[in-house]
Amino acid sequence: MKLFQNFIITFIASTFLLSCTKESDSSNSINTDEIILSRETDYGEDWIYFSFSSGAELSGIDNNNYQTNTNWDIAFNRYNIRTNGGTSGDGEAAVLDLGSVDFDSVTEAPESGYTPDTSIQIVESVATYPPTMITSNGNTVFIGAIEFSGPPPTYNPNNHIYIVKTASGKYVKFWLKGFYNEQGESGYVHFKYSYQDDGTRLFN
Numbered sequence: 001m002k003l004f005q006n007f008i009i010t011f012i013a014s015t016f017l018l019s020c021t022k023e024s025d026s027s028n029s030i031n032t033d034e035i036i037l038s039r040e041t042d043y044g045e046d047w048i049y050f051s052f053s054s055g056a057e058l059s060g061i062d063n064n065n066y067q068t069n070t071n072w073d074i075a076f077n078r079y080n081i082r083t084n085g086g087t088s089g090d091g092e093a094a095v096l097d098l099g100s101v102d103f104d105s106v107t108e109a110p111e112s113g114y115t116p117d118t119s120i121q122i123v124e125s126v127a128t129y130p131p132t133m134i135t136s137n138g139n140t141v142f143i144g145a146i147e148f149s150g151p152p153p154t155y156n157p158n159n160h161i162y163i164v165k166t167a168s169g170k171y172v173k174f175w176l177k178g179f180y181n182e183q184g185e186s187g188y189v190h191f192k193y194s195y196q197d198d199g200t201r202l203f204n
Helices: 001-027
Strands: 030-036 048-051 056-058 075-076 078-081 093-097 118-125 132-138 146-149 155-157 161-163 172-179 188-194
Touching: 078 118, 078 132, 155 172
Parallel strands: none
Antiparallel strands: 030 188, 048 056, 048 075, 075 078, 093 161, 118 132, 146 155, 161 172, 172 188
8 A cells, every 4th residue: 555655656756747847847937028128229330139038128238349249039120120140140040021910829839931131221311311321231121110101290010920040050930020119200110929938830
């Protein structure tokens, strides 16, 4: 009888430990968050750099070192976006547009079809009309992700879901939700993402 009781106790303890381990693995491997950037960027080469692994904006990265720094994954300048790959960096980053699909319905990132950064045109100054444009590094897949109309100036997302490969080659499900902060001021990039830390393409 005592042997049977010990078996039951051991079985229950093992089942509980396995359950806790699975929950911990699940919560640790996929990080979902929603971000509004801390500030509005200026026109010209003013970028905010962001890391999906840390879930935070990064300091100390500028136009002199961004191409050799592999800590960042994605960067924002107004409604322009660059990723850490191709012409923008030494990382493995690239982007795929899944179109107008439900964020939660995307449970796996496609294996191929990703586009690395090349050259894009960004606004250098709005002091004249038309605005002065310059060539910069960025990802062409994101062109049109924020659509401008007006007057008055209005910024609307296309509500596409993107898959972003990070600098280290991991996968992120990415939704650019808007261009306003909580006070309704424009220029603040607002996005939601799910970052898969274990290196697989699965989001569930």
